[in-house]
Amino acid sequence: MTRHRTQRRWQIRQPSVLPGFGLALGVTLSWLTLIVLIPLAGLVARASGIGLSSFLALAADPRVIAALKVSFGTAFLAALINVVFGVILAWVLVRYQFWGRRIIDAMVDLPFALPTAVAGIALTAIYAPNGWIGALLEPLGLKVAFTPTGIVIALIFVGLPFVVRTVQPIMEEIDREVEEAAATLGATRFQTISRVLLPGLAPAVLTGFSLAFARGVGEYGSVIFIAGNRPYVSEIAPLLIVIRLEEFNYAGATAIAVIMLIISFAMLLVINSIQAWSRRRYGYGA
Amino acid sequence: MARDADSLNVQSATTESPLARRALIGLTLVFLLLVLVLPLIAVFTEALRKGVPAFFEALGDAETFSAIRLTLIVAGIAVPLNLVFGIAASWAIAKFEFKGKAFLTTLIDLPFSVSPVISGLVFVLLFGSHSVLGPILKSYNIQILFAVPGLVLATVFVTFPFVARELIPLMQEQGTADEEAALSLGASGWQTFLYVTLPNIKWGLLYGVLLCNARAMGEFGAVSVVSGHIRGMTNTMPLQVEILYNEYNFVAAFAVATLLALLALVTLVLKTLLELRFSDAISSGRRH
Amino acid sequence: MEVRVKNIVKEFARFPALENVSLDIRSGELIALLGPSGSGKTTLLRLIAGLETPTTGQIFFGDEDASQKTVQQRNIGFVFQHYALFRHMTVLENVSFGLKVRSGDRRPPADEIRRRALELLDLVQLSGLETRYPAQLSGGQRQRVALARAMAVEPNVLLLDEPFGALDAQVRRELRKWLRDIHDHTGHTTVFVTHDQEEALELADRVVVMSKGKIEQVGTADEIYDTPASPFVYGFIGESNVLPVRIEGGEIWFEDRPIGVKAEGHADGDGRLYFRPHDIEMLEGCGGCLAGIVTASRRVAGTRHVEVSTGASNASVEIELPIDRGNVDGSRLAFRPKKWTLFR
16 A cells, blocks of 8 residues: 655645545535534524614614523523532542442433423422422522522533533543642642642533533523513523514524524633633643 | 552541541532432322323323324434434544544534524524525425424434534544554455444444434424424424423323433433443543 | 651551561661562652551651651652642742641741742752743653652651653653752752662662562662672662572582582571672683583673573573673683672
């Protein structure tokens, strides 16, 4: 087998003896184009057909702004809570041996496997005023279901595995020597965790946060049952898209979708830049 | 060098005090109980609230039956399509070096960062009655929205990255040495794939298909937008759950939900078994 | 500070790692723990540090029983094999860490911490790199940061686990000399673990040779090399030959003949004769000697190493010859050990 290293010829791929590159890439690109790129391009085309001034008018609709605030606000809060509990959970799973650890480890993926509509009605049943937990909170004046708090609960459910499954493998790779080094230098266990281990996990935590957050912003099925869906209070942006569609207001639906996509991608871009910066500086990321 | 954990002795330098350990485990258990376990239990207790006969009566409903059938049909089409795509994409990405590879990987992941509702919306905009394609489709009497093709398209979109994501890191870890060896022994490209590559990735493939299928059967937002909610016609199981729930037919809603919950549990058990038995044959760089 | 290890036994889940080990380390001494992997040398180091707890036995820092203290309280400096630098901290932050985590009045003021850290970085010749991150340093530089970090806490004892293990040969040799200079300058009691005998013999005041969880010998480089206390030390340090011999009437016999070596004071019986390849005298003719056919030879630097097959059992012995003897392949040689040790 001969391999010519032709410097002059511009090459799309490096030479390889394996066959099937053309076929595999062809199938991939065709399928990607048909299923993902054309439909998304259609959305962009439709949005640009609206015209800037009417787009801005649609975007400035107070109900739209309120819905976006609810979606991004609750997703942010839920992702934050998931970071706290997700890191603790990952720590417990990685470091401690106790009865039922494997079952709990498997359970963490439940939100990935359980259809969102099922999660939605189940959470509603528990946190409604007559539900198991809702009934306990009711006398305290705490309402969860049919309020933004309910949305946060649903998004915690949905986002938890993203944080745990991002942080867990990085935690497993922590070099014990680093912890021992901190201890030999006199650091207490708390100082070792807060000053040495957690900063080292920061990139992974950030990734987990952004994944949970992105998922939360777009989440629909688990939220609509528990949210109560009151306009301006507990109405999420994806639901408003559905409502606009049911009103045959395609422009309105498109505008909300485009705004959501722009904000989400901008955030992912920022987070990716932070990761790249971290990799350059500290030599690691997640 | 010998460095076994020696936890019985005086507190080691790299563990927390037993009290802190117990507190953390306790906190974790309470959190998981409130967030994960109770909802799962609630599905079953709510479904059986009016007794076992009512439960089965609800499941025997004709509309429910057609919802189950539709879900199986949609997943039965969408999953194999993404399986073929996933294998092709990971073959190209994992086994070759080419320009724009990182960008292609990002594009494949794109559906993960799009809201399910938007995933449905894009198809409504593409095939709806006042889209460019709408009138053409209508003149040929082709029904895509509010029919099985639309449901399949939305499901394929949503589950698009699952198989590829599982396979790409796995095939990257495995490298190309095995395939090169097979080729050097005179195997053809297809033989190499069938007898060398496929056996190497089969458990990872199964893992990806499992997750893809769970999502395909459980998808709600995207199919909700394209289905049109025609009873007995375009309602998948999750949509049937919603309709029954909104009609205050809670027992029936939760009865259908139990089937989906069982699907989730079976998925989790199989997934865990795969991870325990074949952890080395499933990518270690796996992330959801 | 002097460190005394007293009757330490350490058992891990299944096997004993250290069996009743005692060792006195003098204040200001540079001491090497030398042995093959699995000999227990790293376990001993980690026990002194407090990273492991002994099954039984005690460790004293001065007159104080350190075994009752946690690793944090012992105030030791530990340099890990892979350095274990904190990768999200700059070089300066790494070195200052041990002082910064002190509580209350034991913590020096911030500017004092900075001053001391910079001083140490100067000592380890890393001035100007204080704002770098570990990922931006070479292996040798990381090693020196790790040492500066360990010294910043003014440790009672400085412990180094295979300090040069992860470096390439060239850097190793440079850092070895440099570590000796640093030690002479600061005077910290220092214990380092190594499996490289050249490193141990060159660097340490005294070498502790360990094998299978026991101390075989403690001594200076000369003592260890010239008067090995056990067959293991003889075999492990430098090159050596072993021959099964017999003592009869104060004479050493190999097979059917005396080899011309007196073994006065040794009782009759079987034994094993150890001698080094260069501790021999060549003989012309043989009235009591070892003799045999040269089966192989190779040039090593300024001498020629020759393998000789001797006796009826064709026992293989390696000896060193001066280069000017020329090619000796296939010829017959006669020689006799000048310095030797007999183990029974």
